[in-house]
Amino acid sequence: MPRSRSRLCRTTLLFVAIGAVAWANVENARPGGARNIAIPGFGEDGLRIWEMRASQAIPLADGIVDAKDLVLTTFSGPKVETVLKSPNARFRTEDGNATSDSLIHVSGPGYEISGKGWEWDANRSRIQIKANVKAVFNEEFDDLF
């Protein structure tokens, strides 16, 4: 009797899990795209070098994703290198780059940079900010001469 009860429990759990996954897929297939997604990018050595998180991601053709409330984290080994935040961006997952005309805020170890309009290229580890740049360094550049 306890065995059959345990089986019944497992079977019920399995159906619940399948149901949850199916419901999530239906949600993500809606025109609004997927919600609260995370896409990692890996280097040649197999280590994670970046991770893109967004509150909403609408997939377009050829691996292009329009992301909202983007948080892009780049890594150097196990360490966080930079955290880039922007309200909107067009992300090319296959090429590992993103562009946006929206505001951007980049924080790294010892500095913060903000501006408007940006491009990110994972292959070159490069962030370009197109306008209204303001950077704050936690270091004094004084005492030059």
Place this chain on the structure above:
Amino acid sequence: MRLLITRLIVIQFAANLSAAEENATQPTTIESDTAELVTTKAGHRFYFAGKVVVVGTDLLLKCDELEILSQRESNSSKSSAKVGKISLMIARGNVSIKQMGSRGSGDKAIMQAATGVFTLLGSPAVLIDERGKLEGNEIVFERGKGRAELRGGAGNRPRVELPALPTLPNFGRGSKKKKSIQEKRKP
């Protein structure tokens, strides 16, 4: 008596607080039209372009382009390390620097943090402070040594202007003698 002791403690505390505030590192802000940040295994490269303005505690730097290199801290084991110390800073185009009582201008300024050498280049590079005015093609400062080297270019000799010297005492020599010689020569 108690009131006096309390007042003394409060005054001491306030003095310590203001001293700590003075010693605290003030952030440096940079504003520009565009920027580029590249991270490499060696460190970070920041490139600012277009109406670049750097404001520090005692520094105001303006230029067309500014490049900053920082080396990665190798011995940090934290999950998010601090950016390494700024190792090199290069300002290009219409460079103007104000720092404390000094101001300089030129076409290019290079600051090497490791050596403490600051170089101002231009045609001419000019530096003015209360000690005088330096003008040449290259002004090299060695921080800590209190030494400045002024170099000229082809057809452009370096020039140093010192503040007006104090009036030398007149010992009464020369003027009278000259007068008497001139009188003797008269027919």
